[in-house]
Amino acid sequence: MSGRCAFPVSRAERAQLAMVLEVLASPKPGNVDRCHDYPETRLEHFIVSTLAAHTPLQAAESRSAGLGSLIEEAVRATSCHTGGNTHFGAFLLLVPLIYGGGIDGARRAVRESTVEDAVAFYRAFALTRVKVNATDELDVNDPGAADFLRRRGMTLLDVMEYSAERDMVAREWTNGFALCSNGARTLREDPEPRTAVRRLFLSLLATELDTFIVKKHGIALAEETRMRAVSVREGLQTVASLDDWCIEHDINPGSLADIVIGAIYLALEEGWAWDS
């Protein structure tokens, strides 16, 4: 095919491409992929959410607002389907990475986040159905959350530091986007780009505890998921059997999917040839 290559040309488009390549990677044990929908959340919802993210991701690229408001706008714009939360965690990573123009800029951007970013983030959180700990002092369903944040002077980075121990997406804000950055390198070094994303996913599943699984099911089941992924990598069970087991136990490694999106985005920024 001849003709000028016109996609992706912007950071926002690279982020959309990252969202697409993540969700279409298959098989991805437990998560929505080409071969598996959840009754409420289907592949269509992830793709439609990706399309709907175009304008807010462009806003992140042009820095038309602060990080918190940009995340809020992305969550609001993509709440346009019946599939529930699709990309909340992904936006938490993509927005600073886009805003900052890469890792270094993103680190600077999160350091400069404000209390109002934190307040906007809680508004975004309230739009989703993300599972939260009901005893959490920063319960998003508490209308006093904004007051609390302002009284304590907590910036969005402070909020992420507060959540980092039990949320691997928040942890990326505090460790310089370490998993995303390592994942991008893994993708670029993979000799087969067309199937590299599913290998990255399985590799993360075998090495990191998905904190979304921990919140939903406790640490024991999260650790068992990780050990089963190790046994898949060692050839002791098939990825299909792990997928079945995850679905049977209602285990979806959603936070790892968010990390993978961040990793793909960074790899694309670094020129990764996904289609070669």
Add this chain to the structure above:
Amino acid sequence: MSGRCAFPVSRAERAQLAMVLEVLASPKPGNVDRCHDYPETRLEHFIVSTLAAHTPLQAAESRSAGLGSLIEEAVRATSCHTGGNTHFGAFLLLVPLIYGGGIDGARRAVRESTVEDAVAFYRAFALTRVKVNATDELDVNDPGAADFLRRRGMTLLDVMEYSAERDMVAREWTNGFALCSNGARTLREDPEPRTAVRRLFLSLLATELDTFIVKKHGIALAEETRMRAVSVREGLQTVASLDDWCIEHDINPGSLADIVIGAIYLALEEGWAWDS
């Protein structure tokens, strides 16, 4: 999920949604769907083409150029992957439907198409790998095609009338977008929107000869494909077995996929609740 629904709000976004819902519908005998890629053309390519179409589809909505140039721009913008032609036929339908703001406007727009639209259309055609008849007087590989069109004073509608007998997408230009319009009604009347697209596809496969199959394999195999689709509808064979047969015989009903995209677009314009 609360929050303002922000997608699709424009004609361009509805067209993108139509492209997504068509390709994700599954099973679709012979075509790329969730369960089937071709070696060269994968589901990723259709989704990436959809993302890349945003700007040119917006141009169609704002009527920033004539129909031919708009089609050319869409084809050029989506030639950004290694998957070959993904949406050429779809743009032939979507561009006038978007430009015209529906059927009536599209009919008027194609009547008003010009010779320069035809010349631009041939430039677009040359960007694709669409199979053409080598003995065709209007061979797109002939650099004299533009001269020929200008000498004869052929508008883009004239070109479509010339091709209508053997190309069902061109035929839509000449019959008031009849199949797209009927398909839109079928979708809106289907009681189960989530699976309506695959039923529309199978229904068209059983009632219309796909002209892409005719060009590629001749009329006998196209007619056999249609009869096999009839037998699926009558419960005499499974859709999976028809899919296998199509793949075995390298039969992909690509023109029907284009018609289905036009039908979904019109249904969405008429308020079809795809996600209900």
